[in-house]
Amino acid sequence: xxxxxxxxxxxxxxxxxxxxxxxxxxxxxxxxxxxxxxxxxxxxxxxxxxxxxxxxxxxxxxxxxxxxxxxxxxxxxxxxxxxxxxxxxxxxxxxxxxxxxxxxxxxxxxxxxxxxxxxxxxxxxxxxxxxxxxxxxxxxxxxxxxxxxxxxxxxxxxxxxxxxxxxxxxxxxxxxxxxxxxxxxxxxxxxxxxxxxxxxxxxxxxxxxxxxxxxxxxxxxxxxxxxxxxxxxxxxxxxxxxxxxxxxxxxxxxxxxxxxxxxxxxxxxxxxxxxxxxxxxxxxxxxxxxxxxxxxxxxxxxxxxxxxxxxxxxxxxxxxxxxxxxxxxxxxxxxxxxxxxxxxxxxxxxxxxxxxxxxxxxxxxxxxxxxxxxxxxxxxxxxxxxxxxxxxxxxxxxxxxxxxxxxxxxxxxxxxxxxxxxxxxxxxxxxxxxxxxxxxxxxxxxxxxxxxxxxxxxxxxxxxxxxxxxxxxxxxxxxxxxxxxxxxxxxxxxxxxxxxxxxxxxxxxxxxxxxxxxxxxxxxxxxxxxxxxxxxxxxxxxxxxxxxxxxxxxxxxxxxxxxxxxxxxxxxxxxxxxx
RNA sequence: GGGGGCGUAGCUCAGUUGCGGAGAGCGCUCGCUUGUCAGGCGAGAGGCCGCCGGUUCGAGCCCGGCCGUCCCCGCCA
Numbered sequence: 001x002x003x004x005x006x007x008x009x010x011x012x013x014x015x016x017x018x019x020x021x022x023x024x025x026x027x028x029x030x031x032x033x034x035x036x037x038x039x040x041x042x043x044x045x046x047x048x049x050x051x052x053x054x055x056x057x058x059x060x061x062x063x064x065x066x067x068x069x070x071x072x073x074x075x076x077x078x079x080x081x082x083x084x085x086x087x088x089x090x091x092x093x094x095x096x097x098x099x100x101x102x103x104x105x106x107x108x109x110x111x112x113x114x115x116x117x118x119x120x121x122x123x124x125x126x127x128x129x130x131x132x133x134x135x136x137x138x139x140x141x142x143x144x145x146x147x148x149x150x151x152x153x154x155x156x157x158x159x160x161x162x163x164x165x166x167x168x169x170x171x172x173x174x175x176x177x178x179x180x181x182x183x184x185x186x187x188x189x190x191x192x193x194x195x196x197x198x199x200x201x202x203x204x205x206x207x208x209x210x211x212x213x214x215x216x217x218x219x220x221x222x223x224x225x226x227x228x229x230x231x232x233x234x235x236x237x238x239x240x241x242x243x244x245x246x247x248x249x250x251x252x253x254x255x256x257x258x259x260x261x262x263x264x265x266x267x268x269x270x271x272x273x274x275x276x277x278x279x280x281x282x283x284x285x286x287x288x289x290x291x292x293x294x295x296x297x298x299x300x301x302x303x304x305x306x307x308x309x310x311x312x313x314x315x316x317x318x319x320x321x322x323x324x325x326x327x328x329x330x331x332x333x334x335x336x337x338x339x340x341x342x343x344x345x346x347x348x349x350x351x352x353x354x355x356x357x358x359x360x361x362x363x364x365x366x367x368x369x370x371x372x373x374x375x376x377x378x379x380x381x382x383x384x385x386x387x388x389x390x391x392x393x394x395x396x397x398x399x400x401x402x403x404x405x406x407x408x409x410x411x412x413x414x415x416x417x418x419x420x421x422x423x424x425x426x427x428x429x430x431x432x433x434x435x436x437x438x439x440x441x442x443x444x445x446x447x448x449x450x451x452x453x454x455x456x457x458x459x460x461x462x463x464x465x466x467x468x469x470x471x472x473x474x475x476x477x478x479x480x481x482x483x484x485x486x487x488x489x490x491x492x493x494x495x496x497x498x499x500x501x502x503x504x505x506x507x508x509x510x511x512x513x514x515x516x517x518x519x520x521x522x523x524x525x526x527x528x529x530x531x532x533x534x535x536x537x538x539x540x541x542x543x544x545x546x547x548x549x550x551x552x553x554x555x556x557x558x559x560x561x562x563x564x565x566x567x568x569x570x571x572x573x574x575x576x577x578x579x
Numbered sequence: 580g581g582g583g584g585c586g587u588a589g590c591u592c593a594g595u596u597g598c599g600g601a602g603a604g605c606g607c608u609c610g611c612u613u614g615u616c617a618g619g620c621g622a623g624a625g626g627c628c629g630c631c632g633g634u635u636c637g638a639g640c641c642c643g644g645c646c647g648u649c650c651c652c653g654c655c656a
Contacts, residue, residue: 031612113589121649223654
């Protein structure tokens with residue numbers, strides 16, 4: 001006995017007259033009392049079964065008992081449908097299976113939610129993920145994920161990159177995200193950490209002579225979650241010796257182009273646009289600019305130095321957006337409230353009404369030259385940010401995205417890739433009162449920036465880059481430091497004492513001292529790429545079994561308590577009892 | 580750690596200013612139906628209105644707390 005000869009979605013007119021066995025889930029049943037129609041579904045699609053009591057009385061009997069999501073095995077003859085009965089919305093719509101034998105393989109109770117309904121509560125979907133995964137959208141996402149990984153492997157291996165696995169039980173990472181830790185039974189009181197990325201290990205692989213490495217690596221970061229952030233992610237991790245930025249960018253562009261072609265059928269243009277981090281911040285208020293719409297931030301700092309409007313004259317930086325709409329008072333109040341949520345003190349504006357009138361409480365303070373600079377076409381509004389440059393970028397960047405969305409400026413069919421380059425090496429950490437690495441502590445300073453490391457860390461630029469598509473950061477990387485002396489300088493700027501350096505990174509510094517080649521690489525978030533490809537805002541839908549925002553798996557209930565004996569073996573005593 | 584939204588039938592939701600009993604669509608159950616594909620027609624079952632407390636003669640609705648969940652800020656080299 002065969003379970004099936006063909007997949008449900010594969011039945012075509014050319015099979016007419018053939019005897020076939022199909023197996024699948026009941027998508028819908030239409031019971032006419034006599035004739036029964038069943039849409040049989042599997043991963044590939046749907047095929048209509050016709051059960052006629054005159055042809056197969058036993059099958060008809062069984063068909064009346066069939067319910068949604070029963071698993072059936074049906075044996076019969078493929079027949080062309082009469083012209084009136086053809087369903088053009090199905091690829092299999094010209095044929096149907098005239099059933100002789102119908103077997104109920106597995107039964108199913110009424111479902112906790114309807115598989116054909118959108119907007120079902122996510123907890124419920126995750127609780128019954130095995131049902132949720134049957135939905136066409138999830139089938140597509142998971143298939144797309146497999147195809148994407150397959151394409152990546154093909155491209156990387158085509159260029160001589162070697163797939164090498166690195167351990168999941170490793171060492172805590174100072175700096176960076178919070179680590180997930182794993183207690184060691186054999187070394188009581190000590191802990192492994194799950195890797196936030198294989199960063200150090202991939203550098204050591206290159207030092208070890210594997211000059212082109214890649215891995216589809218699982219990475220763990222114990223931080224709070226978001227729609228586009230989970231604790232357990234998958235990365236394409238890449239590292240190479242003797243890196244050349246043009247080669248690396250070219251390779252990654254080719255990888256993306258192949259992935260997009262294989263996964264969406266669309267051609268993306270290469271090479272990708274490039275933009276410095278400084279320009280991204282100034283013109284788009286973001287390090288991951290969404291270039292699917294224009295609306296750049298314009299600078300007015302120089303023009304407002306002598307302004308009669310004190311807020312402008314005294315601000316370190318004045319910039320503005322020209323929104324293509326003359327906003328009403330109420331709308332401006334809402335925009336101001338939005339700006340304040342992002343840290344602005346207020347939101348100055350000039351409304352250029354359709355009738356040519358300028359409406360603004362600040363217009364009377366502005367000089368002719370200032371007004372001339374801000375002047376925009378009738379039916380628009382200039383919206384100002386005046387503050388420290390970082391705050392202006394933050395506020396206007398957020399406002400730009402809001403306007404892009406609400407005024408429907410976004411070209412929803414576009415793929416706008418952009419490399420963001422020349423990131424700063426360090427940023428000041430207010431909380432910790434010290435400098436922090438923007439990328440990571442192994443990032444190479446740009447030529448000429450080495451001198452700033454000890455003297456003016458904020459001025460040092462890094463050989464670090466991100467790849468952004470449609471405002472989503474999908475990848476990022478850098479060239480690394482291969483000189484132990486330079487690495488020690490960077491650690492010193494991060495205020496790691498020599499003792500800490502030795503204890504935490506001694507093995508890396510030692511490796512760098514033993515003939516380390518120049519090296520560099522990049523990592524891509526697999527789920528982020530899929531999110532972009534699917535144009536879906538929820539990263540969890542790119543994962544077969546994700547956890548919810550609280551880090552809980554509603555299906556299995558993980559994380560769960562462990563037996564007291566296990567804790568004892570590990571030498572662990574709980575300070576807090578689970579609720 | 581903080582802010583916001585949501586929580587009413589299995590699912591998605593509606594429930595005006597607090598007093599007439601808690602409703603719709605889908606799903607489910609039963610019956611009828613031989614060309615449907617959102618099948619049709621008829622009948623029916625199904626509710627600690629998230630939980631606890633308060634205000635009130637009276638709470639699904641007002642107030643407070645808690646829980647769950649989603650979104651955002653912080654955080655995420």
